[in-house]
Amino acid sequence: MNMTDRPVLYERAGLEGRCPSPICWRARIALAQKGIDHERIQVTFADVGKLQDATGAREVPVLKLTGELVVGSDDIAAALDRLDDSQRLRSPSSDALLMSCQGDLMDRIDALVAPDVLKLLAPGDSEIYQTSREARFGHRFVELEEMRNVIELDLAFALGRLEKDLGDRASFGANGPDWGDIAIYCHLLWIAVASSRSWPQLPGNIEAWWEARDAEWRGICLATP
Ligand SMILES: N[C@@H](CCC(=O)N[C@@H](CS)C(=O)NCC(=O)O)C(=O)O
Numbered sequence: 001m002n003m004t005d006r007p008v009l010y011e012r013a014g015l016e017g018r019c020p021s022p023i024c025w026r027a028r029i030a031l032a033q034k035g036i037d038h039e040r041i042q043v044t045f046a047d048v049g050k051l052q053d054a055t056g057a058r059e060v061p062v063l064k065l066t067g068e069l070v071v072g073s074d075d076i077a078a079a080l081d082r083l084d085d086s087q088r089l090r091s092p093s094s095d096a097l098l099m100s101c102q103g104d105l106m107d108r109i110d111a112l113v114a115p116d117v118l119k120l121l122a123p124g125d126s127e128i129y130q131t132s133r134e135a136r137f138g139h140r141f142v143e144l145e146e147m148r149n150v151i152e153l154d155l156a157f158a159l160g161r162l163e164k165d166l167g168d169r170a171s172f173g174a175n176g177p178d179w180g181d182i183a184i185y186c187h188l189l190w191i192a193v194a195s196s197r198s199w200p201q202l203p204g205n206i207e208a209w210w211e212a213r214d215a216e217w218r219g220i221c222l223a224t225p
Helices: 022-033 048-055 073-083 092-120 126-137 141-146 148-166 179-194 205-222
Strands: 008-012 039-043 062-065 068-071
Touching (some): 008 022, 008 048, 022 073, 039 048, 048 062, 068 073, 073 179, 092 141, 092 148, 141 148, 148 205, 179 205
Antiparallel strands (some): 008 062, 062 068
16 A cells, blocks of 8 residues: 555544544554554544535544545445455454444443543533433433443443353454454443443453453554544
C-alpha cells in the first residue's frame, strides 16, 4: 500500500485526544490484527456535519480504504477480510455470537456506562450525547442511576451465559481471537474505562480470556492518535 492509499479511520473524539467509543475501538483492533498502518481523524458529536461532508455518514467508525469509504464496524471488518483473508475476523459463528451478545450483553453495558461516558467526551458534546442516549434508552440518566443495581445483576447473568459459550477455550473464535472477541472485549473495556465502579466479577474462564485480550488490546484502544 503506497502512502496515498494510507487508510484513514474516522472515529469519535473524546477528552484529551482519547477515543471514548467501543465501536470505534473495534475498528482500531481490527486494523491492528491485520497489521494495517493508518491515519486517524477524530470527530466530535457536534461535528456531525463535517463528518457527513467528508464521508457521507453520520456515525463513526468510517474507514477510507483503497479510496473507498466503508461505513460501520461490521462492514469495516468484512472489508479488511477481503483485503487480507489469512486470519479472518468475521465468520458465520462470530456474526451469530455478536447477534446474541447485542441484546444480552452490549445493550446492558450501554445502559450501565452511558451516564458515566459524559466525563470522557469532548467539550461541547455532553448535551447531544445525553439527549440522544436518553431517547434511545427511554430513560433519563437519573433513572438509569436508580436502575444500576438491577442492570448490574442482569449483566452478571449475561456474563454467566457468555462463560458457557467460551467453555475452556482461549478465544471465542475457533482459530484465535476474531470479531466476536473484539466486540466483547471493547464493551467490557468500556466499563473498565468509563464506569469502573460497575466492573463485574468475571466468571470462570472469562477472567483468563479477559487478561489475555486486555494485555494485547488495551493500549491499542486507549492510544491517542
Ligand atoms: N452499527 C454501527 C454503530 C455505530 C455507532 O453507534 N457509532 C457511534 C459511535 S459514538 C456514533 O457515531 N453515534 C452517532 C450518534 O449517536 O449520533 C457500527 O457497528 O459501526
